[in-house]
Amino acid sequence: MSAPPAPTPSARIAPERFRTLFEPRGVLVAGASTHPGKFGFVSLHNILACGYQGKVFATNRDGAEVLGIQTVADIDDLPDGEIDLVFVCTPASANPDVLRACAKKGISAAFIASAGYGEAGAEGLAAQAELVALADELGILLAGPNGQGVVSPPAGLCAQIVGPYPPAGHIGIASQSGNFVSSFENYAQLTGVGVSRAVSAGNAAAVGVPDYLEYYADDPETRVALAYVESVGDGRAFVERLRGVAERKPVVVVKGGATAGGQRAAASHTGALASDDRVFDGAARQAGVSRAATVEEGFEVAATFASQPLPRGNRVVVVTTVGGWGVVSADAIAGTDLELASLPDDLMAAIDAELPPRWSRNNPVDMAGGETRDTVPRIMQLAAAHDQVDAVIFLGMGIQSNQARLMREGPFWPDHGLERIVAFHERQDARYAEAAAEVSDATGKPVLVATELAVTSPGNPGPAAVRAGGRLCYPSANRAVVALDHLWRRSRWLARRGLR
């Protein structure tokens, strides 16, 4: 569904113009269909099914009833001033008339799902240019065409031709590919770290990814912008606009086509080394844009920006119940700009008082099974509160609950004292998760919790409690380290430029 996007427009769109796209008072589906396989049915279904509170209208060629909505054949028959957004599923040839009729009703935002535009040859391009000019003349903000939709959980809005509908949160998504909007939304659903707005730019005829990101910089619901881009058009204008956003909020970018293009024949060695990807990478670093290497990294980094404070420095303490994980995370930290903090004497002494002497007496803090009921929360607190520590990663949550699950599901449940010990283990793991969040809130420092149980056993009370607290439970120590490294690099970027 991706098409070559239009060249990056350079003028900024006023933020208030996006209100009717993301917070519409009423929504019209133009071209609603009675066939449950058509976009005109699916989009209406999703708007009605996901809890949108505003009024919903629909047009249908025959004025048929669709999903309990009495459609009209003619937009003119709809009430004036009650609708802000039109979701357009009608054929491209009908759309100029649709937009004119919508404007008369006071509609000021349109999401065009219809195909047959810039992705469809010279004729489509001409139709697209005409539509842009018309929308401009009518004062309609034109999203798409050829896009999968717009999602705005704070408004209960799921105007989208595919699933899922992500939970509400603070990640603002904009993508040149509709599929990646869904991918990010799927991760939001899995992890519970939710979305403020999500939009697929489609052909980006009038509104491109940088426009949405600039709006997110102003949007109070959005804490971090997350974008998937393939083509950047005028690269310099593109990164300059992203820099403007990055100065205010974190911007995470996943760039497709990273290895394509590349070295053109060049007379100079510098030119020979100037692959598209290296130049983009340098421009992104310069602009304070957090570039993620993969889709999952993009989401996890955005989720971390949305749910953890920025570290003031790069000194990390790893707290673990098992030695091997500590070793692996120390290796991961060595490959980043983070540093494994050397434990200050007073912190060492404080931990000594909490643990039997067999603990690692080094960072990573391997508790070596010496922990009792309150040890983990206390050590997280001691480490995070120390002024020579900037962040904490905790590994080893959920192990006891994993055993508890075997007991729950085994033949001996609930006898032989199983019920009691299972309750204890499950309470402990939930408590570790809650303590990590409390310590982070109290100290203003990131405290990340990682365990593969987040994906292998998401019902485990440990990961479940992290999710319930609105933070990300990282599927591995390495991924927590990568996310934290992005936070540190942004923190440093801001500080070096006097922006923090």
Add this chain to the structure above:
Amino acid sequence: MPTLSEADSKELLATFGVPFPTERVVTTADGAVEAAEAIGFPVVVKLGGEGIAHKTERGLVRLGLGSAGQVRDAAAALLAAATPDDGEVHLLVAPMLRATRELIAGLHADDQFGMTVMLGVGGILAEAVADVSFRLVPITRVDAEEMIDDLALQALLGPFRGEPPVDRAALADVLLHLSEAATAHADVVSADLNPLLVVDGRPVAVDALVEVRP
């Protein structure tokens, strides 16, 4: 795209503070000997001119000349190697600098991003190693410092085989000067400082090639 001669390339960039060794441009073998004696042996003698961009490939660079006789012979041979296509030629006499560390820096006008400045690990393996960092021109000092931090082979920048660490401030200056040169000269399309030697910890460009719009 036309290229400036090495001497003109250096002159253009030196105006902005890019560090080059003291060199002399002469036109005769006698002039080369005189220049070498003033600079001190050993020296390098190169054949230069508007039409000569890739001297090494054509064998127009003579390194490590330790006496007046060697300089005279090399200079005569180089002048004899000039072809009519080379146009007006000259000899460039420069001190023979010894360095174990080679960097590369330059400018490149990118189709999408416009003028960029680059720093990388140099030497004959530069393109294979491809340990480089780019930024868009103009850059700030912080940008320049971050480019240095970007290089993966940080061990090359620390104390190295008995040599002091690279003077990072001086290296950042080189990048800033390149950026300034590009800003001031809109007709520059590319520039190479290759190699950018690290001599006693300080960066010195011993070759330069600037490409300009016709």
